[in-house]
Amino acid sequence: MLTILFDGIAYGMLLFVVSCGLAVTLGLMNFVNLAHGAFAMAGGYITVILVNRLGLPFLASLPLAFAFTAIIGAVFERTLYVHVYTKSHLEQVLFTIGLVFMSVAAVDYVMGSQQQFVSIPSYLQGQINFFGVGIGRYRLLIILVCGLLTVALQFALASTRFGARLRAAVDDARVARGLGINVNAVFAITFAVGSGLAGLGGALGAEILGLDPHFPLKFLIYFLIVVTVGGTSSITGPFIASLVLGIGDVAGKYYVPQFGSFVIYTIMIVVLIWRPQGLFSRAVAK
């Protein structure tokens, strides 16, 4: 029972790290980035290359996965995304889904279509028995990393000068510019961090979710559900939503395996009927 709860939390946390970047770009920058999963995949493949081919320790490769994906994100933002910020949502969707297909084909060509496995060090394998509850070490690591990230993100957005600038830039870019805020730079940094987080999520998730070139398409639905259910105006919304969905998904599959795969969708439908703006959202959309 508690093991299920634990697994659910770990799964939820993982969902959160991968999709919070999407919440940031979608909610704060009002930009529909369906290619978000491609950045997560990039993080996963970077870890595979670093750990399996270059022999770096797994833990050391995690920050690198974050950094590399953030750089890729920044480059894409400056060269490609910047042109579609002001376009309609439909154009953004078409542009980013195109990017997804290109990333799938590119990774397939370079790395092959087979599943990739990251070599996890032995001290992260297996379970610890904690008062009769089996706790997977790797899942514990996920919970720790993701917990820390959540706190850091919430702090950065709510209490730092950068967070305030970002919120200002989003609410009214023109006025923000007038006040001397470099809106473009703020957006670029935010986008890079969001991509980096996705990359970190992909790196952590490769072990549990599997990693192949179709990763961005397979998990797109999950990211979108998290963001829809959680609402996009804060970090806490997607966080709570990820936990609810993670626990719901794992528990549903354990107790009613016949309907296991529907639980996550049922939760989404119920929440959206009850609160169409998502769990935690300002009552009035912009």
Place this chain on the structure above:
Amino acid sequence: MLRRDMMLGAAALAAIFASPATAQDTVKIGLIVPMTGQQASTGKQIDAAVKLYQQQHGTTVAGKKVEVILKDDGAVPDNTKRIAQELIVNDKVNFIAGFGVTPAALAAAPLATQAKVPLIVMAAGTSIITERSPYIARTSFTLAQSSVIIADWALKNNIKKAVTMVSDYAPGADAEKFFSDRIKAGGGEIVSAIRVPLANPDFAPFLQRAADAKPDALFIFVPSGQGGTFVRQFTERGLDKAGIKLIGPGDVTDDDLLPGMGDAVIGTVTAHMYSASHPSKMNKDYVTAFEKAYNFRPNFMSVGGYDGMHLIYEALKKTNGDTDGDKLIAAMKGMKWESPRGPISIDPDTRDIVQNIYIRKVEKVNGQLYNQEFATFEAVKDPGKTAK
């Protein structure tokens, strides 16, 4: 009027010159496999094996040139059907072959019947396929073959309580059914039958359920791509230490992916018709040639393709190059030969493959993971048909 006749005549002349007599001397094989999408590794393996076969055996049989036309269906049945139709009608192929997944083979089956074109199944593994047309022959395997044999092996080795865990699609249901029936018939018990959604990100809850049922063994069938993820979570959860044996058909420990799966997979016992470490001279030569040419390890899909080509070549020799569908299928029935996987034959009654099924255990050999065969069940027919 005259002018139109002249144009028609010119067109007819042009047609004659454009398609010289070679049409009579060429045998065309339409190879339809998934080269993109999630099943792409199947296509890659088969395509590589087919090319290797032609390199080794030449492209001329019974005085005719054999030409392979490779088409990608992405494992989508609609595409398969459309491509098969185009190949038969426009390219006038004499064989269609390949078929990465069961639905793709089923979609093309009616076309084989209508056009009287032999259809060679090189990959898909559900029992019913060969019953869908009298022009279908199979060189891969059926899931029933390996599922029944692993059940026999389990019963012999005192495994009485088993949990089955299969992906929720046709081959998974097949594997589950044949394994469970055999175990129950032998006095064993299936404590829990778990079906996992095909696109499943995390096995954790299902594995926890299996662990709580405390069986002697866990029977697993997932598409080969998911095998590695599954086995790693199996050991992460400590099911191996709890004394639960992991058994299943060989798809889980696919040779294509095995090297990257990590040591967690060591000790997994599977039943299958081919392992890259099969200790025959023919197989050693095959693996060496294959790895040299393509730089990756051949898996069970590749031998399906390799033997499929052999079947086509031999049938053509028997008919002396005659490409009549009925004659070709008749020639294939009962054909016996030595394959890299061991001795195999085509069942004259069902046109399905008869082959040895080996029990293998994953071990580390020279620093690489291999399925090491340690027991053989000889000349296994498809139990999906003998049961009837």
